[in-house]
Amino acid sequence: MAWTYILRCGDGSYYVGSTRDLERRLAQHRAGEGAAYTRRRLPIELVWAQECTRVDQAYALEKQVQNWSRAKREALITGRLELLPSLARKPAKRPSME
Template sequence: MVGYTYILRCADGTFYVGSTNDLWRRIETHAQGLGSAYTASRLPVELVWWEEFARIDEAFRWEKRIQGWSHAKRQAFINGGIDAIRGWSARHRPGR
């Protein structure tokens, strides 16, 4: 089953990371305030990045990986993809 990992930018500037097997239905659910308690209290939300995977378990693994990243690393990834964060570490962040 195909899977998607996605990142939403919430109204307060935070990011929400999720995975699903029906991206557009899930985004609509979030927009209606029904997607999660986190996004429901931070509407509106905007889809800022997504990727399709051959299997839902791959999408879930990426969700968990991205959830462990800082806000700055997520922003760099959204802006520049995986190349923008290669070698990223706490000691080598831009602006440090």
């Protein structure tokens, strides 16, 4: 099993990660031994986590959520999943070929 998770850092920013052992990884982050990003932004709080059956799934979900806007991450954190489609970034308009 593996996990994808979101931390709220001391400066209010979010950190998205994945791991095989969520409790161990949280302890590392809290001790300042986690990612360089969180070491500079302690304290941290776990605000969302999802268990995945495979490590590659957790990693793929991590990469997906890392590319989301703050608003979309907050909708996920608060369980307002119905908002996710409307918060998706719109593709850039292509110039017309006329």
